[in-house]
Amino acid sequence: MPKSRAGSATDRLHRIEVVTDAALAHLEVERLLEELLGRIRELLAADTATVLLLDASGEHLVTRASVGMEEAVRQGARVRIGEGFAGRIATSRQPAVLHHVDETTVVNPILWHRGIRSLAGVPLIADGQFLGVLHVGAVTARRFSDAELEFLGVAGDRVAMATRNRMTGTGHAAALSLQRTLLPGALPEIAGLDMAARYAPGDAGGVSGDWYDVFKLPSGWFCATIGDVVGRGLDAATVMARLRTAIRSYALDSADPAEVLTKLDRHIRHFEPNMMATVGYAMWEPSLGRMHLSLAGHLTPVMAPDNAPAQLPDVPVDPPVGAGLVPRPRRTTVLDVEPGTAVLFYTDGLIERRHRPLDEGLALLRDVVRSGPPEPLCSDVMLRLVGADPTDDDIALLAIRREPDTTTPELTLTLEAVPESLAEVRAALRRWLPTVGATDDDLDDLLVVIGEAGANVVEHAYGPGGGRFEVRLTASDRRVEGTVRDQGNWRSARGTNRGRGTQLMQQLSDELRIEHDDGGTTVYLCRNLGNRP
Amino acid sequence: MTVARVELRDENDPQSVEIAVTGEIDLSNADQVRNELYEAIANDLMQVSVNLTGVSYLDSSGLRVLFMLAERLQRLQTELAIVAPPGTPARRIVELAGFDAVATLRP
Numbered sequence: 001m002p003k004s005r006a007g008s009a010t011d012r013l014h015r016i017e018v019v020t021d022a023a024l025a026h027l028e029v030e031r032l033l034e035e036l037l038g039r040i041r042e043l044l045a046a047d048t049a050t051v052l053l054l055d056a057s058g059e060h061l062v063t064r065a066s067v068g069m070e071e072a073v074r075q076g077a078r079v080r081i082g083e084g085f086a087g088r089i090a091t092s093r094q095p096a097v098l099h100h101v102d103e104t105t106v107v108n109p110i111l112w113h114r115g116i117r118s119l120a121g122v123p124l125i126a127d128g129q130f131l132g133v134l135h136v137g138a139v140t141a142r143r144f145s146d147a148e149l150e151f152l153g154v155a156g157d158r159v160a161m162a163t164r165n166r167m168t169g170t171g172h173a174a175a176l177s178l179q180r181t182l183l184p185g186a187l188p189e190i191a192g193l194d195m196a197a198r199y200a201p202g203d204a205g206g207v208s209g210d211w212y213d214v215f216k217l218p219s220g221w222f223c224a225t226i227g228d229v230v231g232r233g234l235d236a237a238t239v240m241a242r243l244r245t246a247i248r249s250y251a252l253d254s255a256d257p258a259e260v261l262t263k264l265d266r267h268i269r270h271f272e273p274n275m276m277a278t279v280g281y282a283m284w285e286p287s288l289g290r291m292h293l294s295l296a297g298h299l300t301p302v303m304a305p306d307n308a309p310a311q312l313p314d315v316p317v318d319p320p321v322g323a324g325l326v327p328r329p330r331r332t333t334v335l336d337v338e339p340g341t342a343v344l345f346y347t348d349g350l351i352e353r354r355h356r357p358l359d360e361g362l363a364l365l366r367d368v369v370r371s372g373p374p375e376p377l378c379s380d381v382m383l384r385l386v387g388a389d390p391t392d393d394d395i396a397l398l399a400i401r402r403e404p405d406t407t408t409p410e411l412t413l414t415l416e417a418v419p420e421s422l423a424e425v426r427a428a429l430r431r432w433l434p435t436v437g438a439t440d441d442d443l444d445d446l447l448v449v450i451g452e453a454g455a456n457v458v459e460h461a462y463g464p465g466g467g468r469f470e471v472r473l474t475a476s477d478r479r480v481e482g483t484v485r486d487q488g489n490w491r492s493a494r495g496t497n498r499g500r501g502t503q504l505m506q507q508l509s510d511e512l513r514i515e516h517d518d519g520g521t522t523v524y525l526c527r528n529l530g531n532r533p
Numbered sequence: 534m535t536v537a538r539v540e541l542r543d544e545n546d547p548q549s550v551e552i553a554v555t556g557e558i559d560l561s562n563a564d565q566v567r568n569e570l571y572e573a574i575a576n577d578l579m580q581v582s583v584n585l586t587g588v589s590y591l592d593s594s595g596l597r598v599l600f601m602l603a604e605r606l607q608r609l610q611t612e613l614a615i616v617a618p619p620g621t622p623a624r625r626i627v628e629l630a631g632f633d634a635v636a637t638l639r640p
Contacts, residue, residue: 218561219535219536419535419559419560419561420561422535422559422560422561423535423557423559423561426557426590444622444625445625447590447622448590448591448592448622448626451559451590451592452592452593455559455560455592455593455594458560459560500593500596500597500630501592501593503630504592504593504596504626504629504630507629508629
């Protein structure tokens with residue numbers, strides 16, 4: 001029997017601890033394991049040292065690191081719980097020794113191809129949780145002494161602890177990074193709306209499944225979601241990611257928030273059984289004057305009209321989406337959103353404190369919220385409700401404000417030159433033109449003049465790479481004038497029946513000029529209000 | 534995408550059909566509206582009327598659909614009428630485009 005080189009058991013342990021210290025803190029779990037396994041193999045004078053960890057299903061052990069048998073890692077060698085040498089250790093949670101390695105005792109053929117004759121293995125358990133198996137192998141027939149087995153057991157505990165810490169750290173980092181990725185980096189620009197958001201992780205450690213999302217639909221509607229997946233950590237963050245995507249998908253096909261949440265409920269029951277989430281989902285009409293809202297167990301948003309106290313609108317709350325409740329019909333409430341009104345969505349972490357009842361938190365929030373520009377509004381709400389208090393739970397906050405009625409008689413829109421932008425131009429014109437004194441007739445006509453100019457850009461200005469165009473209008477003295485401008489190359493219209501657009505533009509405006517130069521095409525238009533040409 | 538609905542009305546008369554279009558027609562959905570109109574019109578009809586009362590936006594791409602429809606129906610010797618009461622956005626556009634030369638305009 002080869003004599004192991006190290007002296008006392010204490011010395012050996014010390015050498016393991018050297019490996020687990022802070023110098024290796026930056027290593028990935030696999031690299032850390034390799035370092036540890038190198039030491040263990042050397043101290044036990046073995047030929048191989050290998051770690052298998054439980055996979056996500058909990059049904060298999062997968063070889064995650066090895067010295068002396070690296071091919072097992074590269075081949076992703078795995079063994080079912082209860083089968084083979086490592087699989088039996090997983091079931092018994094007891095150390096085991098094997099002196100006769102062949103296909104009857106070991107499942108993994110790499111072991112006998114490698115010529116392993118003897119194996120000793122221990123379970124990896126940290127805080128009572130089974131993580132995997134550590135084993136060492138020798139190509140000679142060898143008896144492991146009691147002292148060696150005891151050392152292997154202690155080494156296994158160190159390996160388990162280091163693995164658990166590293167995996168928790170990895171899970172935490174992954175969840176945080178997932179959450180950061182999924183929260184919108186920049187909020188979309190919607191003419192007529194201002195918005196701002198905050199996300200603050202709680203002090204309890206780990207992330208939760210809080211999220212917010214804002215997006216436009218091709219129909220010109222604008223949608224906002226706030227939600228909270230019950231649970232914490234990577235699992236909750238992953239489910240949050242899926243629910244966010246599911247809502248976006250259903251939103252494309254439905255103009256009714258209650259229907260979207262009903263579909264989401266079916267989705268989560270089928271694909272994420274045992275998970276549950278609260279969700280608030282709102283859709284703004286293209287005019288921005290009304291918001292359609294459905295609540296699935298989520299807290300009611302605060303609505304703050306311009307220059308008036310904030311209120312919690314009377315919106316019926318339906319059950320959360322997901323497990324445990326019999327599906328019931330969901331409801332949509334339509335709320336008027338006057339110019340200047342701010343709507344604040346939030347997750348419960350904002351108002352729930354251990355020392356304060358929920359109602360008090362809600363009342364405090366309602367008192368704090370005042371309509372105003374969303375960025376300072378969010379900062380103010382966080383300052384007044386969170387301040388320096390430690391918060392257990394994560395907080396997501398989303399403030400959306402309809403701009404107050406414009407006193408500056410100007411409208412500027414910058415849009416992608418794609419057909420879908422035309423509906424957005426019309427929505428913005430329908431909001432803006434009435435505020436500068438346009439009659440219904442003026443509005444109908446200007447929609448076509450500017451719509452045709454936009455359609456020309458979409459069809460003719462750019463190559464397949466696309467581009468943008470800008471609509472800039474000013475109103476003064478019962479006149480609207482302005483430009484529709486692109487940076488493309490002019491190309492004359494193709495196909496039959498194509499000349500009518502320009503003709504319509506001229507018929508419907510009081511002045512119209514189309515100018516092309518190297519910088520692009522500019523359409524100048526002018527229309528006297530209340531006096532149809 | 535811009536949304537328009539094309540619906541058949543008055544399906545009992547084997548010789549004529551009224552098709553109601555509602556919503557908006559622009560570059561992004563004109564082809565779809567055209568296809569739905571064509572599908573709604575069988576070749577044994579004598580009369581087709583297209584009701585645009587509920588159309589809140591119509592531009593030259595929508596006009597193109599109507600002119601092409603008029604041309605095809607003329608070839609099929611099927612009569613085409615456009616229903617658009619004065620004051621509606623569609624009425625103004627079809628009038629300005631001289632559509633009354635190829636089809637009947639009805640209030």
